[in-house]
Amino acid sequence: MSFLQSTWLRNSLKVIASLLILTAGGVTYYVFGQKPEIETIDESHLNQGVLIETVQVGTYSGPVDVSVDGEATTYRVVEVGAEVAGQIEYKSDKSRSGHYVKKGELLFKIDDENYQIAVDSQKAQLEQIDEEIRSLNVDLDNLSTLVTLANEELKLQQEYLTRTQNLFERNATTETELDNAETKELAARNGLQKLKNESSSKRQSQKTEAARLKVAEVALRRAQADLNRCTVVASITGRIVDDNIEEGNFVAAGQLLTKITDASLMEIRCQLQPSEVAWIWEQQIVQRSNIAASQSKNEDPIDLIPVPCEVVFEFGGIETIWDGVLTRFAGTGVSRDTRTFPARVLVKNPEQTRTQTKSGAAVTISPPTLLSGMFVEVRIPVTPAQPLLSLPVEAIRPGGKVWVADQESKLRIVDVTVARVVGDQSLIRPTTQLSEGDKVILSPISAVIEGMPVREFEDEQQATVEQNSSEETAKEKA
Secondary structure (H helix, E strand, O other): OOHHHHHHHHHHHHHHHHHHHHHHHHHHHHHHOOOOOOOOOOHHHHHHOEEEOEEEOEEEOOOEEEEEEEEEEEOOEEEEEOOOOEEEEEEOHHHOOOOEEOOOOEEEEEOOHHHHHHHHHHHHHHHHHHHHHHHHHHHHHHHHHHHHHHHHHHHHHHHHHHHHHHHHHOOOOOHHHHHHHHHHHHHHHHHHHHHHHHHHHHHHHHHHHHHHHHHHHHHHHHHHHHHHOOEEEOOOOEEEEEEOOOOOOEEOOOOEEEEEEEOOOEEEEEEEOHHHHHHHHHHHHHHHHOOOHHHHOOOOOOOOOOEEEEEEEEEOOEEEEEEEEEEEEOOOOOOOOOOOEEEEEEEOOOOOOEEEEOOOOOOOOOOOOOOOOOEEEEEEEEOOOOOEEEEEHHHOEOOOEEEEEOOOOEEEEEEOOEEEEEOOEEEEOOEOOEOOOOEEEOOOOOOOOOOOEEEEHHHHHHHHHHHHHHHHHHHHHO
């Protein structure tokens, strides 16, 4: 190939390469270099207000659960002590701490030999007094017979004295005979009086012995009671919580032997906040209004009408529930340390339970009874005196305010009082500025001004649909 041909070929290739580069640049500019068309926005609706989403105010008339934490405690602890002194002869295994005992079960046996001797001694004394009384009764019977005979003898002597006096008046007898007759009558009367005096003395002795008999009977009952007290039994049904006495120990009268907790009742100690007490008092006012004035005028002003509630203990995801009753406030008023109201919930049947799980799984384990020391939740259902308003939680703005879209599509700021939160709903006290059916704004708004125009999202969607429909209709006609 000649030099001219090679030069022409190189120049041709350069021209072709330059054309290809220009072509590629043109295509690239055509594809990527054009300014995209900006969609025109119809701004005619901007003066209509901020786009919002609303929800209607509802009502809530069901019970409100007041939930507080509490601790289960024994309703009462009975101390069992020795009523007589002596050595512990026997101690039952049931009397040891933790055992469950029934009323009347044997716990301890105190040596009763001396008390048995005292009982036998009193019985012997009673028999002696009985014999003395019988002896007095025999003496009184005998004296009664002698008194009868003495009366007859006195009667005879009186008749003889009368005859002698008559004879003496007729000078038919001597003065000596008259004196003898008077002496015999006096002796008979004296003998009768002695028998009567002795009879009275015997009757008085009989009364004295009867009094001694009563004293001896009382002493026997006391000795028998002391003998019976040597056997110490459980005074209530419950659980042994303390035992410090062992077999062979000597105990004095009044010395503590053990303690028994009452298993038939349990009590929950809890603290109520003032707002929670307000709910309960609100319900109490309604209930008291249904009670006759004659039945309630003498009641304690802070006394509670029993409020049914639930006591819940959660263990391993399982809720064990007992039925309880809020019965009273404890103490004299508000606790100075916590500024709360101490209250007491009574559980009358600690062994009657029901269980439930939040997940619906099968129940595998639950405590058989309510035990002292359990930390539980007390759920007190309270019925409000007036129906409450209901709103979603997110509708409540900071500071207890809600934004209301009024009928003129203006924003109003309303102050509300949240009484309770149930699930995802806030329960609001009734107010004149908010009623059922009002529309409350859920959407966030950056700058809120009272009276600013607003428009609902659903209305905007409807307006857009209608506009698109009208535009399509116009295109079809064109």
